[in-house]
Amino acid sequence: MSETYDYDLVVIGAGSGGVRAARVSAAHGARVAIAEEYRVGGTCVIRGCVPKKLLVYGAHFAEDLQDARRFGWEVGESRFDWPTLRDNVLGEVERLEGLYSDMLERNEVEILAQRATVTGPNEVTLADGTKVSAGTILIATGAHPMVPDVPGAEHGITSNEMFHLDSIPRRAVIVGGGYIANEFAGILHEFSCHVTIVNRGDRILRHYDEQIRDRLLTISLMKGIDFKFNAPIEKIEKQEDGSLRIHLAGQDPIAADLLLWAVGRLPNTGGLGLEAVGVELGKNGAILVDEDNQSSVASIYAIGDVTDRVQLTPVAIREGHAFAETVFGGKPTRVDYENIPSAVFSHPPIAGVGMTEGQARDRVGEYKTYVADFRPMKNVLAGRNERALYKLIVDEETEKVLGIHMIGPDAPEILQAAAIAVKAGLTKAQFDETIALHPTMSEELVLMR
Incomplete structure (x- = not known):
């Protein structure tokens, strides 16, 4: 870190990954500024996974109110009011945005509420024409929804x-x-x-x-x-x-x-000036980086969706943390991209970690599958015919659990703990040795034979 520049680090993009990188870098003593042209929090907090999950909760009451009658509740006539849910969700988004801003300020990260472009290996230009110099520049601008080129x-x-x-x-x-x-x-x-x-x-x-x-x-x-x-x-x-x-x-x-x-979603690299300073871009404009998140220009790094590696908020956060530890913390850190859990908050939700059956077929050859196909207890009493499905993919030779995949109520909540077992390389025998927690849906994970 040197006084030669205005800042040790300028982050472009105040999403989850950029905020984590800025905060941790500042905690290591770096002089940090973060530029954001829209709102602090990024896609996930402002217009992505957080507000969408709140809509999922709101939507699920449609089925819960129906099911309640089978459980003895006298539910009168119900009516859904979209503006109430919409405005409450947007209010929560605004609250979270404030928390993110407060977090940056508490860590002495300066927020530059303007669009920023890269005009040199160590220079960023703000929308008002102000030029800012930095020893390191981190691009964390995320991605945006794609709109196809069709008439209308x-x-x-x-x-x-x-x-x-x-x-x-x-x-x-x-x-x-x-x-x-x-x-x-x-x-x-x-x-x-x-x-x-x-x-x-x-x-x-x-x-x-x-x-x-x-x-x-x-x-x-x-x-x-x-x-x-x-x-x-x-x-x-x-x-x-x-x-x-x-x-x-x-x-x-x-x-x-x-x-x-x-x-689909495309990396936000348009108009940032990256190619002019020598940053190499790949498919769909994604910034190409190495295992340390460094681009083809030594002083410029990138994390998160703008690199188009794994477009998941927790991955961007992990990459941001690894960047800060490596560049400013004196602790070289790399992200392990194997066995990343993911979920789809559909009705019912899906969750998975590790190899699918198709991937196991291509990579390990001999494998076994164990399946639990059942109707959750709540669905039985509610008269709902939806069946849950849990699946283990197991290496036939080593008995190591290569993947877990499930669909059913609360599948993402259950999978988070199960993902630890896959990441740790546990075997099917170790699953079997674990006593079931009864009566739960998750006990099916240790009862498959």
């Missing part, structure tokens, strides 16, 4: 706008087959919206275990969510009444009141 695409919205709807649409078309598409499909459906998922491919959630994703598809169809596969969008027309007519290749057009693009 501007009539659709992205996940960014979903939290600000004036009202819940009567009919919605969601384009895409990933986690964002399936999560918002479940939310809107529970709010009495007719949902159609349109996918240009032939499957949903292609990175998840096939048996698990097929179970979600079956349950979603039973609930009344429609799916159109192998159906690329040709064009979107806005009608006189404000509704949309969505034309698909080889299929009849669909009428909708809302079109949500959920076809």
Whole structure:
């Protein structure tokens, strides 16, 4: 760290990863500034996983109120008010934004509330023309939703706008087959919206275990969510009444009141000036970095979604922490990307860690699967036919558990603890030796034979 520069570190982007990197670097004694053109907190806090999970909670009351009657509760006529949920969620987002800002200020990180661009290996220029020098620059600008280049695409919205709807649409078309598409499909459906998922491919959630994703598809169809596969969008027309007519290749057009693009996310590198200073970019504009998050320019690093390695908030946070420890803490640290748990907060949710069955087939050859296919106790009494599915992928030779995949109530909450076992390399025998916690859904993980 040197007085030669205005700061030891300037972070561009105050999302979860950037905030962690700034805070930990400052704790190590670095003089740190963080530039943010929108709101502190980033996608996850402001318009991503946090507000979306709150909508998931709100949506689930639709089923909970129905089930309550089977458990003896006299539930009168109920009515859902979208503005109440929307405004309460946005209020919580504002509270969290304040906490993030307070955290930075307490750690003596200066917040530069402007857009910043890179104008030199050690120079950042703010929107008002101010030039700031830094020994190290960290790019943590995240990613943004992709909108395809088709006629009428501007009539659709992205996940960014979903939290600000004036009202819940009567009919919605969601384009895409990933986690964002399936999560918002479940939310809107529970709010009495007719949902159609349109996918240009032939499957949903292609990175998840096939048996698990097929179970979600079956349950979603039973609930009344429609799916159109192998159906690329040709064009979107806005009608006189404000509704949309969505034309698909080889299929009849669909009428909708809302079109949500959920076809992927692109790194936020446009207009940052990176290529001009020699930073090498890869596919979709992602910043190419090494194992220490360092770019092709020695003084410029990048973490999180802008690198397009693993687009998950906890990964960005871990990368930010590793960067700070390595560059300013004197403790070289690298992120281990093996066995990262992930979840889809659909209805019901999916969670998984480690190898899928397809990956085990390609990588280890001989493997075994253990499956628990059951109806959760609560669903039985509620008269709900949804079945949960838990799956263990086991190396046949070593008995090591290579992967755990599940769909069912609270699956993500259960998987977080189980992911520790996979990360630790425990065997199926060690699972079997663990006494079951009864009666729970999670006990199925140690009862599979």
